[in-house]
Amino acid sequence: MSQKPAKLPRTDMPCQAPAKRITNFDEVALGYTDEMAAAEASRCLQCKKPLCRQGCPVEVRIPEFIAEVVKGDLCAAYDIIKTTNSLPAVCGRVCPQEKQCEGECILAKKGESVAIGRLERYVADKALCSNIVPGKVIPKSPEIKVACIGSGPASLTCGGYLAARGATVTMFEGLHEPGGVLVYGIPNFRLPKDVVCQELNNLKAQNVDIKTNWVGGTTVTVDSLFEEGYKAIFVGVGAGLPYFLDVPGENLIGVFSANEYLTRANLGRSYNFPDYDTPNYAGQSVTVFGAGNVAMDAARTAKRMGAETVNIVYRRSRAEMPARHEEIEHAFEEGVNLLELSAPIRFEGTEAGRLCSVKLHKMELGEPDESGRRSPRKVEGSEFDLPTDLAIIALGTRPNPLFIDATPALNLNKKGYIVVDQESGETSIPNVFAGGDIVTGAATVILAMGAGRKAATVIAERFLGEIK
Amino acid sequence: MPTKILEKEKLIPGKTSKLVLDAPHIAKTAKPGHFVMLRVHESGERFPLTIADTDAENGTITIVYLVMGKSTAMLEMLGVGDEILDVCGPLGKATHIVPNGQKVICVGGGTGVAAMHHIAKGHHKAGNYVIAVIGARSKEFLLFYDDLAKFCDEVLVATNDGSVGITGLVTDPLKDRLESDKDIAEVVAVGPVPMMEAVTKLTKEYSVPTVVSLNSLMVDGMGMCGACRVTVGGEMKFTCVEGPEFDGHLVDFEELKIRLSSFRGEEKVSMDKHQCKCGAH
Numbered sequence: 001m002s003q004k005p006a007k008l009p010r011t012d013m014p015c016q017a018p019a020k021r022i023t024n025f026d027e028v029a030l031g032y033t034d035e036m037a038a039a040e041a042s043r044c045l046q047c048k049k050p051l052c053r054q055g056c057p058v059e060v061r062i063p064e065f066i067a068e069v070v071k072g073d074l075c076a077a078y079d080i081i082k083t084t085n086s087l088p089a090v091c092g093r094v095c096p097q098e099k100q101c102e103g104e105c106i107l108a109k110k111g112e113s114v115a116i117g118r119l120e121r122y123v124a125d126k127a128l129c130s131n132i133v134p135g136k137v138i139p140k141s142p143e144i145k146v147a148c149i150g151s152g153p154a155s156l157t158c159g160g161y162l163a164a165r166g167a168t169v170t171m172f173e174g175l176h177e178p179g180g181v182l183v184y185g186i187p188n189f190r191l192p193k194d195v196v197c198q199e200l201n202n203l204k205a206q207n208v209d210i211k212t213n214w215v216g217g218t219t220v221t222v223d224s225l226f227e228e229g230y231k232a233i234f235v236g237v238g239a240g241l242p243y244f245l246d247v248p249g250e251n252l253i254g255v256f257s258a259n260e261y262l263t264r265a266n267l268g269r270s271y272n273f274p275d276y277d278t279p280n281y282a283g284q285s286v287t288v289f290g291a292g293n294v295a296m297d298a299a300r301t302a303k304r305m306g307a308e309t310v311n312i313v314y315r316r317s318r319a320e321m322p323a324r325h326e327e328i329e330h331a332f333e334e335g336v337n338l339l340e341l342s343a344p345i346r347f348e349g350t351e352a353g354r355l356c357s358v359k360l361h362k363m364e365l366g367e368p369d370e371s372g373r374r375s376p377r378k379v380e381g382s383e384f385d386l387p388t389d390l391a392i393i394a395l396g397t398r399p400n401p402l403f404i405d406a407t408p409a410l411n412l413n414k415k416g417y418i419v420v421d422q423e424s425g426e427t428s429i430p431n432v433f434a435g436g437d438i439v440t441g442a443a444t445v446i447l448a449m450g451a452g453r454k455a456a457t458v459i460a461e462r463f464l465g466e467i468k
Numbered sequence: 469m470p471t472k473i474l475e476k477e478k479l480i481p482g483k484t485s486k487l488v489l490d491a492p493h494i495a496k497t498a499k500p501g502h503f504v505m506l507r508v509h510e511s512g513e514r515f516p517l518t519i520a521d522t523d524a525e526n527g528t529i530t531i532v533y534l535v536m537g538k539s540t541a542m543l544e545m546l547g548v549g550d551e552i553l554d555v556c557g558p559l560g561k562a563t564h565i566v567p568n569g570q571k572v573i574c575v576g577g578g579t580g581v582a583a584m585h586h587i588a589k590g591h592h593k594a595g596n597y598v599i600a601v602i603g604a605r606s607k608e609f610l611l612f613y614d615d616l617a618k619f620c621d622e623v624l625v626a627t628n629d630g631s632v633g634i635t636g637l638v639t640d641p642l643k644d645r646l647e648s649d650k651d652i653a654e655v656v657a658v659g660p661v662p663m664m665e666a667v668t669k670l671t672k673e674y675s676v677p678t679v680v681s682l683n684s685l686m687v688d689g690m691g692m693c694g695a696c697r698v699t700v701g702g703e704m705k706f707t708c709v710e711g712p713e714f715d716g717h718l719v720d721f722e723e724l725k726i727r728l729s730s731f732r733g734e735e736k737v738s739m740d741k742h743q744c745k746c747g748a749h
Contacts, residue, residue, distance in 0.1 A: 174690050176507055176514070176554040184688075213469055213556035215690060219493055241706055242694045251697060251704070251723055253730045260693035268513065268687070274741050277513035277538055278687075279734035353726035401691050401709050402559075 010112045011040040013326075018333040022303050025188045025271055028330055029093070037122045041069035044114045047106055052116060055104035057450040058084045062101060062116055069119060078127040081120060086157045087449060089128055089195045092121025094186060094293075095446050096324045128198050140168045140207055144463050145230045147172060149216035149403065152180020153445045154236030154436030156199065157452030158459075163206040165460050170230075171203075172214040174402075177267060180238055181437075182445070184267040185259075187297050189304070190327070217406035222432055232459045235418065235427070235434040236452060239442055240400030244393055245289060249347030254281060254355030258290070258298040258394035265301050283390020286310045287358055289344065290394030291321040296328060298392040299336045310336045311386065315343040315363050315376045341365070341376065345383065347391060357387045396442045403438070417441055425455035433459065470551035474528060479611055484534050484579055485544060486520070492527025494519075494557050500565070500590030501681065501713055504531065504557030505689040508542045512553065515539050516686045518583035518658070518712070519558065520612075529557075532582030532611070537735045538742040559689050560712050563587045563656070563679070567594035570653035573645065574620075575601045575638050575667050577659025581611040583681055584658040591656075592619045599624065599645065599652075603638035603663075607631035639666050646674040654679065657716060661725050668716035680716035682707050685730060699723050 014030045015021070021028050032040065044066040052062045061080050068077035081088045097103070097117035105113035144167045148155035151173040159169045177183050182196045204210065214220055216237050225233055242257035244250050261280065264270040268278025286302040288295050291314040299310045312331070314321060317340045321328055332338070345359040362382035365374035399416045411419040411428035418427055418434045425433045435451025437443060475488035494504065503518045521530035533540050546552065572591045576584030581602050592598045598619070603626040604610040610632060616623050624641040625633025634641050638659075646652060655678040657667040664680040671678040684696035684707040696707035701718035705711065 174556060175688060176556070184692075211469065213554050214493070215556060215559065218497060218558050219556075221497075240691050241709070242692075244694070244697075244704065251699060251727060253726060257694040260687055260695045263687050263693050269511070272511075273734065274738050276511040277738055279513075279731045279738070281730070353723075353729075397692075405709075 008039060008043050010043070010115055011036045011118075013115070013118055015330075018335070021189065022300075022334050025304060027192045028189050029326075031125055032118055032122045037069055037119060038072075040115050040119055041066045043107070044070075045106060051104035051106065052101040052114075055100045055102075057100065057444075057446045058453060060085050060088075060101070060120070065123065066114070066116075066119060069123060074123055074126045077123045081123060084453075085120075085449070086160045086453070087153060087199055087445075088120050089124035090153070090182060090191060090199065091446055091449070092117050092119075092124055093191050093195070094324075094444075096444060098325050100446070128195070137206060138164055138166050141166045141464070142168055143229075144168060145170065145228075146232045146234065146459060146463075147220070147225045147230045148234045148236060149220070150174075150180055150236040150238055150436075150438075151178035151210060152236055152238050152436060152448065153182060154238075154448040154452035155180070155234060156203065157449040158234045158236065158433075158435070158456040159208050159452075160203055160206065161453055161456035162459060162464075163203065163208045165464050167460070167464060168207075170209045170211065172216055172220050173210065173212045174215040175267065176212050178210045178212060180236075184263045185294070185297070187262065187266055187301055189300065190297065215402060217403035222407050222409075222429060226431075231463050232431045232433065234452065234455050234459070235403060235432065235438060236436045236448065237400050237403045237438050239397035239437045240402075241398045242393065243395040243398065245344055245395065247344050247346050249349060249355070250393075252347055252349040252355045253353050254283065254349075254389055255347060255391045255393070256281065258288075258294045258392050259397065261298055261392050262294070262301065265305070271301075271305060280305060281390050282306060283388070284308045285386075285388045286390045286392065287386060287388040288312045288392045288394060290314070290396075291316070291323060292394060292396070293323045293327055294396075295392075295394035296323045296331045296336075298394050300331050300334055302390065302392065303334050303336060307390070311339050311388075312336060313339045313342050313344065313358075313360060313386075315341065316373060317341055317365060320373045339386070343376070343378070348385075355389055355391055357385050358391060359383060359385055397437070399438055399441075415441065424458040425451055426458065431462075470553055471555040472551050473546055473548055476546075476548050479532070480609055482535065482544070484532065484611065486530060486532045486582070487543075487546075488528050488530050489552065489555060490527060491529050491555060494555070495522045495524045495527050495529050498522045498529055498558040499562035500586040501560060501563030502558035503560050503689070503712060504529070504555050505559060505686070506531075506539075506543070506552055506556075507554035508539055508546075509553055512542070513539050514554070514687060514689065516559070516683075516689050516708075518586070518681065518683075520582035520586050521589070522586070530582075532579050534579040538738040541739065541742055556689070560708060561710065563590055563713055565590050565594045565596070567596065569595050569597065571597045571599065571649070571651050573599045573601060573642065573652055573655045575642060575655060575657040575659070575663075576612070577603050577638055577663040579611065580659030580663070580681070581616075584656065585612045585615055587656050587658070587681075588616060588620060597621050601626070601638050601642050601645075603627065605629065637666070638663065639670050642667065643670055646671065646676060652676050655716075656681075661721055661728065664716060665721040668719070668721075672717050678716035679713050680719060681712045682714060682719070682724065683712070683728070684708075684724065685728060698727075
């Protein structure tokens, strides 16, 4: 009696209205209702050879979990997702699905791929709020100690996988709150802190010891951990120093890296200043440089902090913007402007050293470069001034130097990132593994998780083989 | 992990205190020049303080602060047995100390004397000849004199009012010494920016290499945000991971002064609100 899926349109995600949401930091996308999820799940063609799964860095068994959603068995759906993805509530929200699973969906050719990310989020949220999360605590083997340095997505995945298989896991986080980029980087309106908190609580329930204020490379080192009897170390220390534009005036008051601006807002809760002590710079005319997810997060945070105008300056055009489609759309809905094909020449300031404007010039697109994107070039004589009192630079980051400087035995690549074995994630130091941005450079949450998982499977085989 | 206060000494009542903290995991690896990041309460701000002393055997570190804003005001409200919510470190690059018996002048002003003390001790332990030069407005504001006198080969003092030592600024005894003694291998200066700037101007005339320890604004303090960027020799440097010590002759002090004022308005709002709550106003 199987019925061919009806030709339903892709189910829209209900969202807070733009005028309302720019006055708060609550989540923008509200999540599917049961009816919406059922309707969307029914659109899946249940392909025999699911291309969507190949498009997923951790190969979530997508058609299988969607089939369970159709049946209404969310417990089963959640279990299927969790076999390969340890943080589905996070991934459903922040993965660039259009470049991964949804980009490969057979329906994508007609521009109407199944909303896999939204369904994943739906299943995970239902599971987390109805406590269908398996509560079984695995007994730990005290002699199999594993250290995770950093507590972002890579370490959370690695630590979670190993704890669930009996390893004694300790996580060392330098900041005062665990979660890494999920906490200091991604704003609450895109990834609520509660979601991260629940994932952390799941780890704590597995007796993972999370030590905050412990800095990898200084408070603990590879040598000190091995001396303390740790069998393996996973290094997921993430992003480091931000890139700046390298134009004059960049150190004026009012010019910030996106890392600083977002860390003040997200980790420091500067949007609640002065109830919270961390201040942030209240700009009226804000200019954001860059067009990735971090740039969108910064622009939308500035809007919520009360900016009158927010302009994104990008040297290419809208079509080349690397951010998730949804983030770009949400930013535009919220009144963020795009100044495409523009690039900065210099910042100008007042006598007191405060930013007051930026000089830009126009660009035009030439031939495609190695990345396949048309490379921008300067249009002579096209200079113009843009008044601005807050500039946020979101051009990506360099490797974090703290751990690397303290561990000279690590092999690094030309850009300074840690070199790992592609199959195992192991570094040039035996039993020291690494993954996430410290290996790949700034990338996605899901890629970091994939790396954490890969290392964890090797560590489990090597040290838990007998116990399993 | 909260960190317990084992000792508290009020150096200048209501203004400056010295705290000895129970932090064996930090004391184990902390070296002169390192700093820690602190947060005093749940909605508090992270801020850096240079480590003034360490005792690896007893597992303690010493910090000294000047009450300047809400965070330090709240720190000052804590006493022996209380805990500081977050203390993280050691951070930054340790002082570069060459152990060759050379003569080093360590200059300290204000609470900078405390951080300088740790550096001077490092030079002393390395076998260098250490001349400390310290200054304050007047005798009651002079910090760490006794501690420095214990191990420094010489301690030179300047006060604005002449209540102890030479009448004048730290640059006065420093100038006299540079004039009369051509064996000074290095000068280290820690203190308020105008003091460090004045010291570097002077030592430049005598071509004596000079290291300064900068007190830039920081958010994470571990090489992530770039708030602490300074210009050194025309290049952008990050105080938290590439400093806090730099070649004083290359530092753009004017820019540093401007950047330190980034949040002055907000700092005042925070402090006023705090004082209002505490009934101080």
